[in-house]
Amino acid sequence: MRAGVLIDPIADRLLELRRIAPVQWGLRGGGTLAVAGALALALISPSTSGASVGIVLAVLVSAIGLVALWFDPDTDLGVLALLPVVAALFLRGDLTMALAGATGLLLLLGHAAFAIAAVMPVHGTLERAALRLAVRALAGVAVLAVVAGLLTVLLARIQLGPWMIVLGAVAAVALWIAVVPRAPGRR
Numbered sequence: 001m002r003a004g005v006l007i008d009p010i011a012d013r014l015l016e017l018r019r020i021a022p023v024q025w026g027l028r029g030g031g032t033l034a035v036a037g038a039l040a041l042a043l044i045s046p047s048t049s050g051a052s053v054g055i056v057l058a059v060l061v062s063a064i065g066l067v068a069l070w071f072d073p074d075t076d077l078g079v080l081a082l083l084p085v086v087a088a089l090f091l092r093g094d095l096t097m098a099l100a101g102a103t104g105l106l107l108l109l110g111h112a113a114f115a116i117a118a119v120m121p122v123h124g125t126l127e128r129a130a131l132r133l134a135v136r137a138l139a140g141v142a143v144l145a146v147v148a149g150l151l152t153v154l155l156a157r158i159q160l161g162p163w164m165i166v167l168g169a170v171a172a173v174a175l176w177i178a179v180v181p182r183a184p185g186r187r
Contacts, residue, residue: 019123027120028073031113032066035081038106041099042088058084074118082107097153108145112138 039062043055065081089095089103116134 021121021123021125023125024117024120024122027113027117028070031069031073031110031117034106034110034113035062035066035085038085038103038110039088041103041106042085042092045092045094058088069114072118073114078114082111097156101149104145104149108142112141 039059043058062081062084065078065083068075068077069081085103085107089100120130
């Protein structure tokens with residue numbers, strides 16, 4: 001068996017990596033750093049004094065999700081990168097508002113980076129108009145996240161009754177109507 005039979009396909013795949021746009025590498029790297037930072041914030045606390053099975057499992061599951069996102073930023077397996085962060089925050093006993101906000105902001109940045117990487121051309125360049133559109137959409141999402149976070153902090157001390165489920169359902173339907181794209185010609 002010739003060595004070229006094994007080496008040529010690997011070399012071809014490595015040469016294909018050179019054609020990927022630098023912006024695409026930057027978006028995927030930035031998304032990875034943001035999600036890894038969120039995972040570190042969620043897992044590291046004074047009560048964790050070493051590597052436990054849960055921490056190792058959370059890092060492994062998140063790494064699998066991040067590798068899947070590196071190969072295809074539009075894959076549904078990317079949710080594996082976020083689930084350990086949410087689970088760690090849910091199970092954490094000493095969660096503060098600042099820690100939850102910082103972790104949420106990092107998750108938002110990671111998700112936005114992978115979302116932009118999913119819609120931009122892999123081998124092309126990102127046009128300035130498309131970048132402005134993405135930043136404008138991200139700014140709207142960031143403002144909405146800050147307003148929702150502040151509202152959560154303000155309402156955290158208030159004891160709300162079961163009637164809030166009705167208001168929450170109405171708010172969810174209104175948000176869904178606001179963001180679902182409309183057919184052309186219908187307003």
